[in-house]
Amino acid sequence: MGSTGNGIERREESLTPAMTTRNEITQSDPPVRKDAAPEAAAEPVRGANVFPLAVIELGTSAIRMAIGESDGTSRVRVQEQLVRGLSLGKDTFTQGEIQRTTLQETIKILKSYRRKLKEYQCSDPKHIRIVATSAVREATNRIEVLDRIYTATGLSVEMIDDAEIARVTYLGVRPLLQNDATLADGLTVVAEVGGGNTEVLVLKGKDIIHSQPYRLGSLRLQQMILHSQTTRSRMGSIMTGQIDRTLEPLLDLIPKGSPVEYVGLGGDMRFAARELGVELPAFGLSRIAVADLEVLTAKLLSLTVDRIMRKHHLELSQAETLVPALLANLRLAQMLGCSNLHITGLNLRDALLQGMLRSNDWSNDFCDQIVNAASELARRYQVDLQHARHVAELARTLFRSLQSEHHMDARCETLLYVAALLHEIGLFVGVSGYHKHSHYLISHSELFGLNEQDQQLVAMIARYHRRAAPKPTHELFARLDRDNRVVVSRLAGILRVAVALDHTGSQRVRDIECTIERHRLVVTVRNSAGDLSLERMELRQKALLLEDTFGLGVLLRESPRSTA
Template sequence: MKRTVLAVVDLGSNAVRLQIAQVDQRGRTSVLAEDRAAVRLGEQVFRTGRLSEAAIDRTGAALERFAKLAQRAGASAVRAVATSAVREASNRAQLIRQIRSQTGIAVEVISGAEEARLICLGVLLGEPTAARALLLDIGGGSSEIISARGEEPEEAFSLQLGSVRLTEFFVRNDPLTRKEARLLDEAIQDAVGQVDPLLVGRFKRMIGAAGTTGAVAGLARRLAGQAPVSSLPVAYTEVRSVLEHLRTSTAKQRRKLGVDEQRNDIIYAGTAILEGVMRKLRVEELVVTSRGLRDGLMADLVRRVTGAHLHQERVVIDGLRAFGRRCGYREEHAEQVTQLSLSLFDQTREMHKLGDEERALLHAAAMLHDVGSFVSYNRHHKHSYYLLYHADLPGFTDRERELIATIARYHRRSTPKDRHEEFERLTPEERIVVRRLAALLRIADGLDRGHRRHVRAVKVHQRGKRLEIDVVAEKGSELEVWSAQAKADLLEEINGGDIRFKILEG
């Protein structure tokens, strides 16, 4: 049985993490290797707005080692994502260039919403949709609080609370002064105030994603005279006890307690975040999992490679609709064009020879093709390109988002031209995909020319080189068919023959 080896890298604000896994044809994974390097990428960035040269060099060296490990393992794909520290750094392009030059790895900077989706996927993979959970992931620069259903987030809050960030801003002494502890707690409570009040008291138990929560749970057990490693939950009162103990401890005393040297100076801030969140949301106990964003990143990459459930998660579709609504799009028209685009795609597979990954790109582009009207109806196809290029679309990579933007750009007016800047920057393979998907989107958009949703269905028949499209529609749909015929030029060019439309009343 053929097996594939994949690798993922999570560039956090405190540490970078590698996972290498083997995937069989059924999508089942077995982890081959994991590694971690505490490069403290986020040092200074939350105060200066820039990544330090030293942090960039440390990260580059760690990823160079990771790249060699992945290569030796025979990894066919490596996906690397960066989170809070890099999101906020004005010189993030320098880091991305240096890592690409040193290792050949392209680093993708993901949004807080995408980070939350991947954390959920990593921690809750395979959970039934009826299951409900509250997750907390405390990073170096941000903390994600997620209310989940199944393996997908229902609500997610990315707060600018991180152990590195808060330590840099508030901690000057060892041990902390009472004033520093008070200011730190005030900052935490102010940030947690952004969380939906309906979550207060809803969950008695919270899942902590590895890292900080695991370290705090280990300290709680040591202080209680228990084995440091256990699957038993930790009560809020125990977390509170750890915080009070750390408040008066020195670095030397924390080492004696077993706190990792790489986490020694930031453990108080991390514990304060955990205690503050539990107190605010009235959570009674914490359960720690070893899984997190890195595992979600691997699960997502496996789905991309195997095509399983690709981009079909509820959170991905909801994310598209949410962005459309923020741009004031006409939802009924968007849904109509999407349904027609996907129907045309499914019926012309023999012609375009594209797969489910490309179908997902068409789905997104069809739903959001008109968002540029939010800026101005005039040249709105170009405004759509700009908005989608810079959009936060959970579930899609930067490159996929660029393709979505380009497909939407060509839903009207000019067909793709090599002289167009946005088309020129694509690879030859990507240009083929954009042309074929834009051709289908143009016709689907034409079939709802009046935004009246008159067309019920389309039926495609290949007659030699001619493509005949029966349009099942309400009486008086001549405008829609005329518009579709006028926009069929690109599909005719791709098909190498005429496109003919016929109205069937229904």
């Protein structure tokens, strides 16, 4: 018998299936029962065009794996979900790093998962995604941990940041909200209380009006209670106070008097639904009364962690964070004035599995949400949005006209558009060197839909819209890999030309048509509103970067004016 890092004994290689086979992807995984016996996996039988996919998540309190199959065109069908309790977050949030014994147990679990993948003939790296959340991301020894895992298992783990989690969550819940008449057009708060953070999305219909991770996690709350050495009777009030203080700023973003619906994600909420006898549909939402959740939370709060484990057959890592997670969901629903809340079977692994089928997450709707978030940030810093939007539209036209030269995709087009919207955000700090201020503000702001790397690219594109061109001697630029250096240089070159075309800020260059003629980019202005001498002078200076990166000169023409 071996022992996990949390003291629960089990056979080293035992895998506890958390879901029966052939369930739809939106079904949930019930908490792991300590007494559940491993099932022998049947040899998979697939059609000629069906292939397996898998997602492994290194979470704060467990390592989970979902295995599914698809023909590449329809929804993923989950075949098996596995959960092994392991409190990576406890190490990180209390000691700052993942301990050696915890890492060894992590490697054992991943090796057993790898064997399970072989049973399902899932070996193509393109169809296996392994992600780590805040427990690994915030560990000071995260690089060592990832290297050790790769050396021992051959599995490459990627750290996903809060922006990626928000993006995946939005793409996962959006169809559910649109299929519910109550939520399709109303104001909805979607939240998942994780071990380290609480991810919150505020939507008006399908449009995101706020996206932010709050440093409020069930494991953080549980550790706070342990360190406070308080009595059981005061645990609830202490956690409630911390929850209220952390989430109070969220209430300022909700229009006063507006009815709000709340959607709670996560395994703890699925546990609550089962305890309250509420069935979770394969694809959709279920509703429970806030009053019922309050009664359930109060009952669990009166029990010791050991009693919760035995009564509900949970592992230690889940039992000790169950009450903090339920209490955080309860308080948020109460603070929003909700009498009911919605629960779905969707989880992060489901959404990631489904995302592996999408050839392009950068749909028009998703890109619009990113642009909306950038516009809101621009307003906050008092950007001249009329000028910024005009520059962004000019940049988009130039980008599309140069498609045959750069072969970049919708993601790069969106990064350029956002950089154009925000290129003058640094003027809020000061005029001198404002392009560098723009870089700083963009780098340190929250922008929905952009992961850390994409946000840094936007910041650099905006930074290089004026003055010095990108150089290897610039430290941050030099840190990028070659492909991203090319992206920054090309998009910054396009942005410079767009800025030059509205140099006066008066939108005199209203409508342009771009063609490539004899190694030149010819920009023809149609329906100009005045003399373009200043724009021509500015273009001679600003077009140099585009000329260097594309090998094309830039010529500004005016279409003949109508004499009628």
